[in-house]
Amino acid sequence: MSEYPYAGYAGQYLRVDLTKGNIQKLPIPLDWVENYLGGNGIGVKILWDEVPANIQPLDPENKLIIATGPLCGLPIPNTGRLEFIAKSPLTGIYGDSNAGGHFGPELKFAGYDLIVFEGQAPEPVYLSIHDDRVELHPAKHLWGRDTFTTEALLQQEHQDPNLRVACIGPAGEHLVRYASIQVTYRRSAARSGMGAVMGAKQLKAVAVRGTGGIRLAEPVKMQALALKLHQRIRTNPFYRSVHTYGTPGLVALMQPIGRFPTQNFRYGSFDGFEDISGEALREQHLLRDTACYSCPIGCDKVYTVTDGEYAGTLNSSVEYETLNALGARLCVRQLDAVLKANERCDALGLDTISAGGAIAFAMELAEKGILGPAEMDGLDLRWGDARTLITLLERIAARQGFLGDLLAEGTARAAHWLGRGSERYAMHVKGQDIPAQDGRAQQSMGLAHVTSSRGADHLKAFPVLDETGAIEEAVRRYGDKYLPDLVNPLATQYKAFLVKDCEDYAAIVDSSGNCKSGGTFVMAEIYWQDQAEAIRLATGMEMSVSRLCQTGERIYNLMRCYNALHGITCEDDTLPWRFTQIPSPSGNARGSICHLEIMLPEYYRLRGWDARTGLPTQRTLARLGLEAAHSRLRAAVASGASKAAYEQLGWSPPYVGPTKDAL
Amino acid sequence: MIQTMILDIAPEKCTGCLLCELYCSLSHEGRVIPDLARISVLGDQNRQILIPTSCIPCGNNPCITACPEPGAILKNDLGAVIIIEELCTACGKCARACQIGAIKVHRLAGRGKKGKAIALKCDQCGGDPLCVKVCPPNAIQICPETVAGQGVHDRLLAAQQVLEEAISHE
Numbered sequence: 002m003s004e005y006p007y008a009g010y011a012g013q014y015l016r017v018d019l020t021k022g023n024i025q026k027l028p029i030p031l032d033w034v035e036n037y038l039g040g041n042g043i044g045v046k047i048l049w050d051e052v053p054a055n056i057q058p059l060d061p062e063n064k065l066i067i068a069t070g071p072l073c074g075l076p077i078p079n080t081g082r083l084e085f086i087a088k089s090p091l092t093g094i095y096g097d098s099n100a101g102g103h104f105g106p107e108l109k110f111a112g113y114d115l116i117v118f119e120g121q122a123p124e125p126v127y128l129s130i131h132d133d134r135v136e137l138h139p140a141k142h143l144w145g146r147d148t149f150t151t152e153a154l155l156q157q158e159h160q161d162p163n164l165r166v167a168c169i170g171p172a173g174e175h176l177v178r179y180a181s182i183q184v185t186y187r188r189s190a191a192r193s194g195m196g197a198v199m200g201a202k203q204l205k206a207v208a209v210r211g212t213g214g215i216r217l218a219e220p221v222k223m224q225a226l227a228l229k230l231h232q233r234i235r236t237n238p239f240y241r242s243v244h245t246y247g248t249p250g251l252v253a254l255m256q257p258i259g260r261f262p263t264q265n266f267r268y269g270s271f272d273g274f275e276d277i278s279g280e281a282l283r284e285q286h287l288l289r290d291t292a293c294y295s296c297p298i299g300c301d302k303v304y305t306v307t308d309g310e311y312a313g314t315l316n317s318s319v320e321y322e323t324l325n326a327l328g329a330r331l332c333v334r335q336l337d338a339v340l341k342a343n344e345r346c347d348a349l350g351l352d353t354i355s356a357g358g359a360i361a362f363a364m365e366l367a368e369k370g371i372l373g374p375a376e377m378d379g380l381d382l383r384w385g386d387a388r389t390l391i392t393l394l395e396r397i398a399a400r401q402g403f404l405g406d407l408l409a410e411g412t413a414r415a416a417h418w419l420g421r422g423s424e425r426y427a428m429h430v431k432g433q434d435i436p437a438q439d440g441r442a443q444q445s446m447g448l449a450h451v452t453s454s455r456g457a458d459h460l461k462a463f464p465v466l467d468e469t470g471a472i473e474e475a476v477r478r479y480g481d482k483y484l485p486d487l488v489n490p491l492a493t494q495y496k497a498f499l500v501k502d503c504e505d506y507a508a509i510v511d512s513s514g515n516c517k518s519g520g521t522f523v524m525a526e527i528y529w530q531d532q533a534e535a536i537r538l539a540t541g542m543e544m545s546v547s548r549l550c551q552t553g554e555r556i557y558n559l560m561r562c563y564n565a566l567h568g569i570t571c572e573d574d575t576l577p578w579r580f581t582q583i584p585s586p587s588g589n590a591r592g593s594i595c596h597l598e599i600m601l602p603e604y605y606r607l608r609g610w611d612a613r614t615g616l617p618t619q620r621t622l623a624r625l626g627l628e629a630a631h632s633r634l635r636a637a638v639a640s641g642a643s644k645a646a647y648e649q650l651g652w653s654p655p656y657v658g659p660t661k662d663a664l
Numbered sequence: 665m666i667q668t669m670i671l672d673i674a675p676e677k678c679t680g681c682l683l684c685e686l687y688c689s690l691s692h693e694g695r696v697i698p699d700l701a702r703i704s705v706l707g708d709q710n711r712q713i714l715i716p717t718s719c720i721p722c723g724n725n726p727c728i729t730a731c732p733e734p735g736a737i738l739k740n741d742l743g744a745v746i747i748i749e750e751l752c753t754a755c756g757k758c759a760r761a762c763q764i765g766a767i768k769v770h771r772l773a774g775r776g777k778k779g780k781a782i783a784l785k786c787d788q789c790g791g792d793p794l795c796v797k798v799c800p801p802n803a804i805q806i807c808p809e810t811v812a813g814q815g816v817h818d819r820l821l822a823a824q825q826v827l828e829e830a831i832s833h834e
Binding site for chain 2: 070
C-alpha cells in the first residue's frame with residue numbers, strides 16, 4: 002500500500018461483513034478525514050451515508066463503527082480514547098459511546114484507524130487482529146461469559162497478556178438496550194446501548210495487538226508541543242485534586258449546589274453523600290492509582306472491598322456518574338454495595354447510568370403504587386435497598402422475570418409500553434436516561450441534556466465552566482465580557498453560547514481521540530488553538546482554528562440532520578416536568594427551575610437552526626458544505642418518511658406537566 | 665571519575681499510562697511505536713501490579729559477559745550499558761542473560777550487523793532520559809549509583825516474581 006497522504010492516521014480501515022464472514026482492508030477516503038477528522042465525525046458520516054432511517058437498531062443492516070482519531074495513540078496528554086458509533090437501540094437515533102483505556106492506540110499500532118461491522122454473524126464470533134492478520138473466529142465458548150472472563154480467555158487463547166479486548170457481557174447478548182462494551186482495562190463504552198448492537202450482530206469481542214507504529218508529520222515539533230502540554234496539565238491548580246479523587250471528587254462539590262440528583266431526581270442533594278464521596282472512596286477502598294494510555298492525570302484507579310458482605314469486589318474507574326446513579330439516585334448509601342453493583346455492571350456489560358435510572362424508575366413506580374405487588378417479582382423495591390439493586394442488575398442483564406425484562410428496555414421505552422402514568426417518572430430526553438446533573442442547579446447542563454445529539458447527556462457539551470464558577474478558565478477562553486453570568490450556574494445569560502461552543506469543541510475532541518476529562522474540558526489546557534496545532538503537527542493537514550471550528554459545527558449539524566431523518570424536531574428538545582415545573586428543593590438551587598424557554602431559542606439562533614422546527618436551515622447547511630443533507634432532509638419530511646421513522650422509535654417525549662403530583 | 669547514573673524505578677508508583685514507552689519509541693525511532701521501546705511496563709489483567717522494566721544498569725552486567733561480538737555491548741562514559749547497533753548480530757545472548765528482561769531482540773530490516781535484526785535496550789538517552797521527564801507519578805528517576813545501588817535491580821526482580829505468581833493464579 003502506498004503511503005497515506007496524511008501522517009497521524011494509519012490510513013486504512015477494516016470493513017467486516019459478519020453475514021458473509023468477509024473482511025476487507027480499505028484506504029480511508031480523504032473526504033472522511035478532511036471534513037470529519039475521525040471518531041464521531043467519521044462515524045456519523047458513515048451512518049448518514051449507509052444506515053437509512055427505516056433500519057431498526059438491532060437489524061443486521063445497522064452498522065457498528067469502532068473509530069479512533071488522528072490524535073489517538075500520540076504523545077499529547079490523554080490519547081487513549083476511542084468511539085463506538087451505531088444507531089442506538091436505546092434511543093433509535095444517532096448513538097455513540099466513548100471509552101478510554103488502551104484499545105484505541107493498539108488498533109492504530111496494528112494499522113487501522115477504524116472498523117466498520119455490518120450484517121449479522123450466523124453464530125457467535127469474535128474478531129482478532131494481529132497487525133496484518135485479521136480473522137473471525139467462533140465464539141461459542143465465550144458466549145454467556147462475563148466481560149472479565151472473556152478478556153482473560155482471549156488473552157490465554159492468543160498467549161498474549163498484552164492483547165487489548167473490547168467485548169460484551171451477558172447484557173449485550175440479551176440485547177439489553179443500554180448494554181455496554183467493555184474495553185481493556187475495565188473501561189466502559191456504556192451509553193446508547195452499543196453493546197446490544199454487538200449482541201444483535203453476534204459479535205462477542207474484538208481482540209487487537211499491534212506492533213507497528215504511527216508516523217508523525219513533524220515528530221520533533223510534536224514532541225515539543227506534547228511535552229509543553231503535559232507540563233501545563235501537571236502544573237494546573239486542579240491537577241492534584243483531579244488526580245487524587247478523579248470524577249468522584251465531584252460528589253462533595255455538587256452536593257451544596259443542589260446538583261447531586263437524589264431519589265430519581267426529586268432532590269438535588271443527598272443526606273448520605275459523605276458515605277459515597279470521593280474522599281470516602283479513596284480512604285476506604287483505594288488499592289492503587291492507574292491511568293489510561295498517555296494520561297498524566299490518572300483519574301482511573303483500582304478500588305477493592307476487603308471485608309464484609311461484598312469482600313472480594315474489585316473495580317477500576319469508579320466514576321461520579323456511577324456513585325450517583327447506583328447510589329444517591331436510589332438512596333443507597335452503602336459504598337461497598339455501590340462498588341459491588343458497579344463491578345457487576347462492568348462484568349455483565351451494563352451502562353451504570355441507565356441501569357441506575359431504570360431501577361430508580363421502578364422504585365418510584367412501586368412507591369406510587371403504579372407497579373402492583375405481583376409485578377415486583379418478589380423484590381423489595383423500597384428506596385435505598387442495596388440488595389434489590391444488585392439482584393435487579395443480574396435480572397436485567399438476563400432479562401429475567403417481568404421486571405428484569407421490562408427494565409432491560411430502558412426507562413423511556415418501559416414507560417411508553419407500561420403507560421398508567423408511569424411516563425411522568427421516566428427521566429429521559431430522546432430515550433436516553435438523564436445523567437447525574439440537574440438543570441435547575443446548573444442551567445447550562447439542562448440545556449446540554451436537551452440539545453445533546455445522543456439524547457440526555459452531559460458529555461456532548463460538557464459545559465463545566467458554570468458548575469462551580471471557573472472564572473479564570475472562562476476569562477482564558479472568552480475574555481471577561483460574559484462575566485459574571487457565564488460562570489453563575491443559576492444564570493441563563495450566555496449559556497446557549499457556552500453550550501454551542503462546547504458542543505462544537507467536544508465534537509472535535511471526540512473525533513480526534515483525546516479526552517474530555519483530562520486536558521480539554523476539565524483543566525482545559527488544550528483548547529481550540531492547541532488542538533489545531535496538535536492535529537497539524539500530527540497529520541500535516543492545514544489546520545486553522547476556524548477550519549477546526551467549522552469541522553466541529555459540521556459534525557454536530559450532521560448528527561442533528563441524522564436525528565431529524567428519524568423525525569426528531571424541537572418538540573423533542575424538552576426536559577421532564579421535574580426540571581421545568583418543580584422548583585429545586587436543594588442547596589443553592591433551592592427555588593430554581595430550568596429555563597429552557599429562555600435558552601433554547603437563543604441556542605437555535607446561534608446554531609442557525611429554524612426556531613419553529615429546531616432543524617438546521619438550508620443556509621446553515623450550505624455554509625458547512627452539507628447542501629445534500631438539506632435536500633435529503635426536506636424530502637424525508639415531505640414524503641412522511643421521517644414521521645414514519647419517528648413512530649418506530651419506541652418512546653414518547655418526557656412528561657412535561659401538569660404537575661398535580663408535586664415532588 | 666565520572667559518576668555512574670542509574671534508573672531508580674519505584675513500581676508501586678507506576679500508573680500504567682505507558683508514556684515512558686511512547687516517548688522512548690518516539691525519541692529513538694522518530695515515530696510512536698511502543699513495541700520498539702527500550703522500557704516496558706509489565707502488569708496483570710487488573711493492574712493490581714505494574715512494573716516498569718528497563719536496564720538499571722545492574723552492575724554485574726551479565727549482558728556484556730554473554731555477548732560474543734567484541735565491542736557490541738559496552739559501558740559508556742556515563743556508566744550506561746549501550747549496544748552498538750552496527751556490531752550487533754541479534755544473537756539474543758544478552759537478552760537471555762538479563763535477569764529482568766530489559767533487552768529485546770526485534771526483527772527489523774536494515775538494522776544490526778546482518779541487516780535483519782537488532783537487540784534494543786535503554787541507553788539513558790545520553791544522560792537525560794525522556795521516560796524520567798514524562799513519567800507523571802515520578803515512578804522512574806535518574807540518580808547516582810551510590811544512592812540506590814544494586815537494590816533497584818533486586819527489587820524489580822522480586823516484583824516480577826510476585827507478578828508471575830499472581831498471573832498464574834489468574
